[in-house]
Amino acid sequence: MVGRVDVARRAGVSPAVVSYVLNGSHPVSDETRLRVEAAILELDYRPNALARSLATSRSHTLGLLIPDSSNPYFAELASAVEDAALASNLVVLLGNGADDAGRELGYLRAFRDRQVDGVIAVFGAGFEEGWREISKRRMPAVSLDRLPPGLDVPSVVVDNIGGARVATEHLVEHGRRRIACITGGAELSSARDRARGWSEALADAGLVGGGVAAGTRVGEAQPVSPLLSYGAFTVDSGYTAATELLRRDPSVDAIFVASDMQAMGVLRAVADVGRTPGADLAIVGFDGTKLSEYTTPRLTTITQPYAQLATEAVGMLGRIIADPASDRAAMHLVLPTELTRRDTCGCGPP
Amino acid sequence: MVGRVDVARRAGVSPAVVSYVLNGSHPVSDETRLRVEAAILELDYRPNALARSLATSRSHTLGLLIPDSSNPYFAELASAVEDAALASNLVVLLGNGADDAGRELGYLRAFRDRQVDGVIAVFGAGFEEGWREISKRRMPAVSLDRLPPGLDVPSVVVDNIGGARVATEHLVEHGRRRIACITGGAELSSARDRARGWSEALADAGLVGGGVAAGTRVGEAQPVSPLLSYGAFTVDSGYTAATELLRRDPSVDAIFVASDMQAMGVLRAVADVGRTPGADLAIVGFDGTKLSEYTTPRLTTITQPYAQLATEAVGMLGRIIADPASDRAAMHLVLPTELTRRDTCGCGPP
DNA sequence: CTGAAAGCGCTTACAG
DNA sequence: CTGAAAGCGCTTACAG
Numbered sequence: 001m002v003g004r005v006d007v008a009r010r011a012g013v014s015p016a017v018v019s020y021v022l023n024g025s026h027p028v029s030d031e032t033r034l035r036v037e038a039a040i041l042e043l044d045y046r047p048n049a050l051a052r053s054l055a056t057s058r059s060h061t062l063g064l065l066i067p068d069s070s071n072p073y074f075a076e077l078a079s080a081v082e083d084a085a086l087a088s089n090l091v092v093l094l095g096n097g098a099d100d101a102g103r104e105l106g107y108l109r110a111f112r113d114r115q116v117d118g119v120i121a122v123f124g125a126g127f128e129e130g131w132r133e134i135s136k137r138r139m140p141a142v143s144l145d146r147l148p149p150g151l152d153v154p155s156v157v158v159d160n161i162g163g164a165r166v167a168t169e170h171l172v173e174h175g176r177r178r179i180a181c182i183t184g185g186a187e188l189s190s191a192r193d194r195a196r197g198w199s200e201a202l203a204d205a206g207l208v209g210g211g212v213a214a215g216t217r218v219g220e221a222q223p224v225s226p227l228l229s230y231g232a233f234t235v236d237s238g239y240t241a242a243t244e245l246l247r248r249d250p251s252v253d254a255i256f257v258a259s260d261m262q263a264m265g266v267l268r269a270v271a272d273v274g275r276t277p278g279a280d281l282a283i284v285g286f287d288g289t290k291l292s293e294y295t296t297p298r299l300t301t302i303t304q305p306y307a308q309l310a311t312e313a314v315g316m317l318g319r320i321i322a323d324p325a326s327d328r329a330a331m332h333l334v335l336p337t338e339l340t341r342r343d344t345c346g347c348g349p350p
Numbered sequence: 351m352v353g354r355v356d357v358a359r360r361a362g363v364s365p366a367v368v369s370y371v372l373n374g375s376h377p378v379s380d381e382t383r384l385r386v387e388a389a390i391l392e393l394d395y396r397p398n399a400l401a402r403s404l405a406t407s408r409s410h411t412l413g414l415l416i417p418d419s420s421n422p423y424f425a426e427l428a429s430a431v432e433d434a435a436l437a438s439n440l441v442v443l444l445g446n447g448a449d450d451a452g453r454e455l456g457y458l459r460a461f462r463d464r465q466v467d468g469v470i471a472v473f474g475a476g477f478e479e480g481w482r483e484i485s486k487r488r489m490p491a492v493s494l495d496r497l498p499p500g501l502d503v504p505s506v507v508v509d510n511i512g513g514a515r516v517a518t519e520h521l522v523e524h525g526r527r528r529i530a531c532i533t534g535g536a537e538l539s540s541a542r543d544r545a546r547g548w549s550e551a552l553a554d555a556g557l558v559g560g561g562v563a564a565g566t567r568v569g570e571a572q573p574v575s576p577l578l579s580y581g582a583f584t585v586d587s588g589y590t591a592a593t594e595l596l597r598r599d600p601s602v603d604a605i606f607v608a609s610d611m612q613a614m615g616v617l618r619a620v621a622d623v624g625r626t627p628g629a630d631l632a633i634v635g636f637d638g639t640k641l642s643e644y645t646t647p648r649l650t651t652i653t654q655p656y657a658q659l660a661t662e663a664v665g666m667l668g669r670i671i672a673d674p675a676s677d678r679a680a681m682h683l684v685l686p687t688e689l690t691r692r693d694t695c696g697c698g699p700p
Numbered sequence: 701c702t703g704a705a706a707g708c709g710c711t712t713a714c715a716g
Numbered sequence: 717c718t719g720a721a722a723g724c725g726c727t728t729a730c731a732g
Contacts, residue, residue, distance in 0.1 A: 003725060014703045019727060026728085029701055044486070049463035050409070051725035054400050054708045061443075061464070069432065072641070075425035082419065082446050086453075091460045093411075094444040096432050103436075110441045113399035114411070136394070235644050268644040291422070294585050294618040296646050353709060364719045369711060376712085379717055401709035404724045702732085708725105716718085 063111030067124030080310035101126025163337035164197025176254035238262025242269035278350035413461030417474030430660035451476030513687035514547025526604035588612025592619035628700030
């Protein structure tokens with residue numbers, strides 16, 4: 001492998017000078033610079049990033065922790081983060097926590113060992129242990145998509161309560177009266193806040209169904225309403241929940257589903273029991289994944305601003321890296337969502 | 351940050367000894383080992399992987415290049431690779447080529463600069479330039495999911511021709527006579543081979559529609575049959591292609607769609623024109639993504655062995671890394687697919 | 701503007 | 717079994 005020394009020799013300068021022209025941090029005469037640049041090109045030299053990182057304490061690498069990278073929603077989110085990282089000249093080290101606290105912690109350590117400049121984490125099972133590790137190691141980090149239970153950490157999330165309210169209100173506008181909610185894991189702020197928004201909207205409309213034990217912490221959230229079902233943000237979970245819900249209470253005339261993946265499962269379950277989405281059962285999802293546009297019928301959903309979420313998260317991380325002493329507790333960003341009207345709510349053909 | 355020297359001081363030994371117990375590569379007295387281990391625990395010391403890599407020339411990091419990581423099929427494939435990598439104690443550096451040759455090359459360089467132990471690549475647009483870079487830099491690498499046009503490189507792929515044949519034959523068994531094919535980009539071996547399998551099955555059954563300019567290279571593949579449509583492995587592409595196809599030729603009674611994502615778009619298009627999948631139009635997809643189980647109607651598809659593909663790819667890469675002089679040209683693996691019968695083919699309710 | 705030298709945090713012959 | 721020392725490939729004061 002050709003190294004800096006080879007370039008120096010070829011250009012007839014000292015190795016240090018090669019670094020100087022590489023980094024442009026030091027004055028170099030034009031004539032010398034040209035010779036070195038020529039040598040670099042001729043030898044097709046590329047500096048060893050590891051050695052450089054060791055010397056500079058900057059790896060230009062970002063650790064990204066995702067709870068389930070094969071889930072299309074997270075895949076879209078991760079892809080957006082990667083784009084934003086690339087724009088900041090950062091390469092992504094990817095960790096799929098697989099909703100396992102041990103695995104999440106393992107990746108966090110692997111990231112730290114490799115001296116990532118920072119991490120963007122969507123924690124699953126191991127939020128508390130994970131964040132403790134991050135704090136202990138003083139790693140720059142921002143929590144994306146969800147908030148840790150009871151911890152004050154830099155975060156970028158969407159207005160889950162607001163989005164869920166809009167979704168539910170839209171269902172109410174369509175004349176629905178018995179509106180259920182199928183959401184994700186009760187330990188996730190995103191899942192709980194979406195249930196909360198649904199609950200609040202119902203209360204405002206004078207409808208029954210509310211009561212989510214709002215503001216609860218891990219373990220405390222209970223499906224206090226028979227119309228509310230906690231599960232997981234997966235297709236299977238949505239399928240199971242809807243099957244169960246419709247069996248238990250056929251009078252349900254609408255469902256706010258807190259993720260598109262679950263909504264796809266719900267659509268399947270609804271077809272199984274012979275109901276017609278958009279007609280005798282209105283449905284609104286959450287996420288606005290690319291796929292939501294192609295379901296049959298088309299899914300009405302709450303669209304998240306992926307690119308913006310990613311850009312803001314990377315930006316926030318950049319600020320923390322630049323100024324480690326910055327007040328991280330004050331870094332919280334909540335982005336708005338948007339209602340995308342399609343067919344399952346009743347706006348279009350069933 | 352606590353370093354090896356701190357541990358050494360605390361344990362009352364030389365820094366070298368800390369390395370010895372860390373790596374277990376050198377004899378150390380039990381008593382000393384215990385003292386060092388205690389110091390490591392007390393100081394919560396973790397070795398700097400960058401420094402270690404610089405000294406050992408092994409980064410325990412793998413570069414994974416994906417053409418579109420937000421596409422659910424690739425997300426599942428990437429996730430499988432990550433699992434396999436983890437099992438081999440490798441962390442994944444992820445690059446989303448975004449079907450852009452320049453971006454692919456950029457990631458390849460970023461991987462090399464960071465001294466990845468090897469790369470697993472699913473090339474999009476820049477197969478040739480990308481592989482040239484890999485060869486020039488002598489990076490251990492294996493091509494996953496597709497073969498480069500005209501290049502002999504280590505690869506792990508699925509039996510695309512065979513799978514497509516099975517899919518098409520199944521359609522024939524259902525009594526279909528006018529069977530179209532919607533596939534991916536004509537420059538991709540996977541897309542071409544699936545079209546080829548379809549064509550061969552038609553010929554075997556004495557049906558019209560064949561002719562894919564089989565064995566073609568980039569740019570030469572032409573949609574020689576009006577029943578064959580090249581596009582891209584995305585939902586939108588599938589939607590567009592099916593809309594166009596059904597408008598042009600309403601007599602089509604079946605479609606073999608070469609990817610599940612496209613099939614989801616096809617399902618949407620079919621609903622738009624008022625046809626009924628599984629009844630007056632049979633459909634079989636390809637990939638066996640998790641989502642395919644939840645479409646309405648349920649998608650019959652050719653299932654790929656994700657975990658096995660990933661494990662074999664990582665294993666092959668491991669062999670190349672272990673023995674750089676190994677005969678890479680001889681490393682080719684083709685795994686079988688499986689027909690998953692559901693509803694869109696006519697086996698189940700429409 | 702240029703270069704010798706120390707340092708980044710490890711590994712690993714080699715000598716003792 | 718233990719340790720001093722060279723080396724991995726860079727960066728960056730510091731002196732000239």
